[in-house]
Amino acid sequence: MSIPLLPPRNLLHPTVFRNWICTWCNHRYTGNKQCPKCHEWVYTIEAGNIPGEV
Numbered sequence: 001m002s003i004p005l006l007p008p009r010n011l012l013h014p015t016v017f018r019n020w021i022c023t024w025c026n027h028r029y030t031g032n033k034q035c036p037k038c039h040e041w042v043y044t045i046e047a048g049n050i051p052g053e054v
């Protein structure tokens with residue numbers, strides 16, 4: 001009986017998946033940096049740790 005060695009999973013993505021706030025349309029979302037509402041990313045800032053937000 002052999003146990004297969006599984007390589008550690010890398011969760012490295014080309015895009016940053018986190019909380020963002022688009023200051024252009026004031027839309028808050030989670031995902032990559034591009035705003036799903038106005039499709040801009042120049043005005044997107046990192047939401048960071050907002051109390052009460054998960």
Ligand SMILES: [Zn+2]
Nearest residue numbers: 022025035038
């Ligand atoms: Zn936006």
